[in-house]
Amino acid sequence: MVTDPAPKIRIQDVTYAYDDAAALRNVTLDIPAHAITVLFGPAGGGKTTLLRLINRLNDLVEGTRMSGQILLDNEDIYAPGVSVTDLRRRVGMVFALPLPLPGSVRQNVLYGPRLAGLRDQGRADEILFRSLNQAALWEEVKDRLDDSASALSGGQQQRLCIARSLALEPEVLLLDEPTSGLDPISTAKVEHSLFELKKDYTIVIVPHSVQQAARVADHAAFFLMGELIEHQPEKKLFTAPQKKRTEDYVTGRFG
Amino acid sequence: MKNKNHLRWSEFLIQTLIRVLGFSSIGFVLLIFLFLLREGIPVFFQVSPTNLFGTRWYPTFDLFGTLPLILGSVLVTVTAIVIAVPLGVTTAVFVREVAPNWAREVLKPMIEVLAGIPSVVLGFFGMTLLAPFVRETLGFPTGLTAFTGALILAYMALPTIISVAEDALDAVPKSYRDAGLAMGATQWQTIWRVVVPGARSGIVTAVMLGMGRAIGETMAVMMVTGNAARMPLSLDSIFRPARTMTATIAAEMGEVAQGSVHYHALFGIGILLFLLTFIINLAAATTIFKKRRRGGLR
Secondary structure, eight states: OOOOSSOSEEEEEEEEEOSSSEEEEEEEEEEOTTSEEEEEOSTTSSHHHHHHHHTTGGGGOSSOEEEEEEEETTEETTSTTOOHHHHHHHEEEEOSSOOOOSSBHHHHHHHHHHHTTOOOHHHHHHHHHHHHHHTTOHHHHTTOTTSBGGGSOHHHHHHHHHHHHHTTOOSEEEEESTTTTSOHHHHHHHHHHHHHHTTTSEEEEEOSSHHHHHHHOSEEEEEETTEEEEEEETTHHHHSOSSHHHHHHHTTSOO | OHHHHHHHHHHHHHHHHHHHHHHHHHHHHHHHHHHHHHHHHHHHHHSOHHHHTSSOEEGGGTEEOOHHHHHHHHHHHHHHHHHHHHHHHHHHHIIIIISOHHHHHHHHHHHHHHTTSOHHHHHHHIIIIIHHHHHHHHTOSOSOSHHHHHHHHHHHHHHHHHHHHHHHHHHSOHHHHHHHHHTTOOHHHHIIIIIHHHTHHHHHHHHHHHHHHHHHOOHHHHHHSBOOOOOOOSGGGGGSOBOOHHHHHHHHGGGSOTTSHHHHHHHHHHHHHHHHHHHHHHHHHHHHHHHHHHTOOO
């Protein structure tokens, strides 16, 4: 696996706290471009918080404190003057629960581009096809594009949410336990589409199990109680962990 | 053994009591409805339909045209709703989505207190302050107009609309907001294109409840609309006095001879009012139901 020399995202000494509890402590991590980086560990480890920080979704949460820097292409995303909406168009996010918005399949996929000002019908059809195809959903929904999105199955809804993020042609795709509510077949489909997507995108995923972490990782980072315990390229974290706590977790001694 | 018996008895007593209370409240509503029908139905036989749905309401000359009253009610209510809905829904959005936490905690109870102001107080306020204000700013011969009534009614419906719509917005999962924001929507776009559509059924309910409050309101309306039973047909009718169905019943019921045609006519108006509210509620219920079945709503 050859990764680009310059990491896509650099997280530098980030500490983050909600009202009273620290969620992340001094986390430093480089995320390589065109690869799948897995953030895993037991619940409450700060993985989701880190994802939300990367596209600034926690901006509206009150009573939080943050120190450290997050760089995207070597630019501080929290610097004054950075447009949050532009950032979020470059960094897409998919959530744990499939969340079709009110409206049809077509409306869901085109939500983002339309908000960004897309009017051209031909271009819209193009985006619709490309995004659904990349999310491995096109074949299943091509005849029901104008049906309500909530009529799709759970697995289809989650891939629809991935397609919705892809419609904005982001550079980075953040996925927070995207398969936690899905059956094994749908999970396999989502994972398969991730392998296709990493050619064009930088992917950061919080998997819903250690097994999934091991399946999809090009690069893995283990989080415990807000601390980054260790991170390794490829699958070394699962075969030859350096730290005792990592080994205990991946071999199932706790978690 | 004795103790067990005792338990069984108290259980039986409580159950019976609750059952009697429950059925009696249904029974009372039913009795009121039957009474309304008994007193109101005769007018439909005593007065010819052309008279009853005519344009002139002069009970002393045996003219019982209810049309100006129906249109008066509709005019005042619709105007009130046109004023109150945009104001109420945007206030709800502000309180729920934009205002900081501390402001929300102050505003919400304050709005709910507003709902408790007795309507006669609002009517008095409308008569002494709002009516002269309307007369002077708009330059009409009188400030007691349908418009003044609509303003007071809008004010009365606002707390209901705000409060219910705010609850509906609150029920939209936080994840919807995240999903909107994560797509690069601004806060405003997220509110308008994701959160508000998500709360649509609740907002429709809010509007309907507000409308119910407005159309049934009597006291405040009677005090400020001028009570002239004229057909509101010209464009400026909104700025002329009008008379509603409720005000007519309240104003005339006290001095009518019991059992007379006029007496039955007032109950007849009550039946019409009931039908009107029933139709509105039915329409609201079916819209909500249809939307929900299509799956477009939560």
